[in-house]
Amino acid sequence: xxxxxxxxxxxxxxxxxxxxxxxxxxxxxxxxxxxxxxxxxxxxxxxxxxxxxxxxxxxxxxxxxxxxxxxxxxxxxxxxxxxxxxxxxxxxxxxxxxxxxxxxxxxxxxxxxxxxxxxxxxxxxxxxxxxxxxxxxxxxxxxxxxxxxxxxxxxxxxxxxxxxxxxxxxxxxxxxxxxxxxxxxxxxxxxxxxxxxxxxxxxxxxxxxxxxxxxxxxxxxxxxxxxxxxxxxxxxxxxxxxxxxxxxxxxxxxxxxxxxxxxxxxxxxxxxxxxxxxxxxxxxxxxxxxxxxxxxxxxxxxxxxxxxxxxxxxxxxxxxxxxxxxxxxxx
Numbered sequence: 001x002x003x004x005x006x007x008x009x010x011x012x013x014x015x016x017x018x019x020x021x022x023x024x025x026x027x028x029x030x031x032x033x034x035x036x037x038x039x040x041x042x043x044x045x046x047x048x049x050x051x052x053x054x055x056x057x058x059x060x061x062x063x064x065x066x067x068x069x070x071x072x073x074x075x076x077x078x079x080x081x082x083x084x085x086x087x088x089x090x091x092x093x094x095x096x097x098x099x100x101x102x103x104x105x106x107x108x109x110x111x112x113x114x115x116x117x118x119x120x121x122x123x124x125x126x127x128x129x130x131x132x133x134x135x136x137x138x139x140x141x142x143x144x145x146x147x148x149x150x151x152x153x154x155x156x157x158x159x160x161x162x163x164x165x166x167x168x169x170x171x172x173x174x175x176x177x178x179x180x181x182x183x184x185x186x187x188x189x190x191x192x193x194x195x196x197x198x199x200x201x202x203x204x205x206x207x208x209x210x211x212x213x214x215x216x217x218x219x220x221x222x223x224x225x226x227x228x229x230x231x232x233x234x235x236x237x238x239x240x241x242x243x244x245x246x247x248x249x250x251x252x253x254x255x256x257x258x259x260x261x262x263x264x265x266x267x268x269x270x271x272x273x274x275x276x277x278x279x280x281x282x283x284x285x286x287x288x289x290x291x292x293x294x295x296x297x298x299x300x301x302x303x304x305x306x307x308x309x310x311x312x313x314x315x316x317x318x319x320x321x322x323x324x325x326x327x328x329x330x331x
Contacts (some may be wrong), residue, residue, distance in 0.1 A: 020242050021048070023242035038305070044262060045206045047208065052236050055113075056209060057209060060170075060298075061113040067172060067323075069166065069170075069171050073163075079163035082164045086272075090183060090231060090233060090276035091262070092271045093140075093271055094262070094264050095271070097265070098215065098269060102267075103267045107218070113130050114126060115141050116139065117139060119136065120136055123136065129185075130183045138196070138197065138199075139181060139182045140181040141179075143303070145180075147178075153317055156213070156293045157317065157325070158324060161213055165211070167260075173295035173297075173324060174295070174324065175325055176295075177293065177295045177302040178328070179291070180292070183225045184286055185285060185286065185287070186223075186284055186286055187289075195282040198280055199281065201246070201275070202241070202243075202248070203243040203278075204275060207296035207300060210273070210297055211274065213268055213294065214272065214291075215267075216266055216269070218267050218289045220263050220268070220288055222285050223286075224285070224304050226280075228281050229259070229262065230258055230259050231275060233254060233260055234276035239277060250277055254277070309328055309330065310329075327328075
């Protein structure tokens with residue numbers, strides 16, 4: 001019988017060292033086996049243990065010094081301002097929106113592209129306007145589907161956003177962990193009333209340092225499933241756990257004065273360091289379509305192991321940085 005990594009007779013307190021170890025590591029043997037099979041897990045699986053933001057920054061800086069930087073790097077004033085806000089608050093206000101024509105193209109594409117519930121694979125693929133089960137709160141599109149969508153790589157390679165990423169990381173970022181999903185709520189979609197998955201407060205334990213860009217592809221008001229974020233929590237060790245957190249736990253730890261709900265029309269975009277405590281609220285009516293991508297210091301296991309796109313493809317935007325896009329586009 002394989003020995004366990006830690007005693008299991010009594011549960012460890014939420015956020016304790018042992019509890020955080022158990023987030024991804026069942027045993028030393030299992031850890032080494034996963035890391036050998038896929039080196040991305042070597043860092044990824046220990047990240048729940050690294051809860052001190054200052055230590056996370058120091059370790060990220062050790063990685064950054066060995067990574068490429070843009071020659072003659074001189075970021076714009078806007079990028080510098082967005083980075084300062086991200087450093088201080090962990091989230092930016094809404095950035096200049098993307099063009100309505102781009103939003104329309106993306107919305108039309110994803111409206112007519114099937115999605116799936118990864119937690120209920122037996123449901124298969126289904127139309128975004130017809131979730132087959134009231135137990136499904138969210139429907140995800142696959143990576144290949146997202147990469148085939150119009151404008152996506154150009155949006156993720158916005159020059160000013162890449163400048164923010166290089167400022168924030170100290171080196172060129174790795175574009176990683178792209179996602180696009182629908183969230184359903186209200187009477188028109190079965191009256192869902194229980195938040196699930198990322199609709200509950202949590203921290204993203206994907207990278208030692210990084211941030212996400214979020215695009216609203218539908219109008220999002222207070223009832224439409226806004227992104228909720230606790231400003232400053234990306235610099236705090238409170239509730240540093242891989243577990244989902246209740247609203248009561250978050251309020252007890254941080255209060256309510258620094259909690260923001262990001263609302264905006266379709267085309268809105270913003271940046272967030274999702275090591276901070278956050279959630280995508282369960283819509284109380286209608287449905288929300290959100291596109292996101294992450295700019296990381298280290299790779300996660302969330303992307304493909306082999307780039308699915310050939311750089312010679314005529315449909316790709318010009319000038320894609322090979323290092324930034326290496327997970328999704330061949331060098």
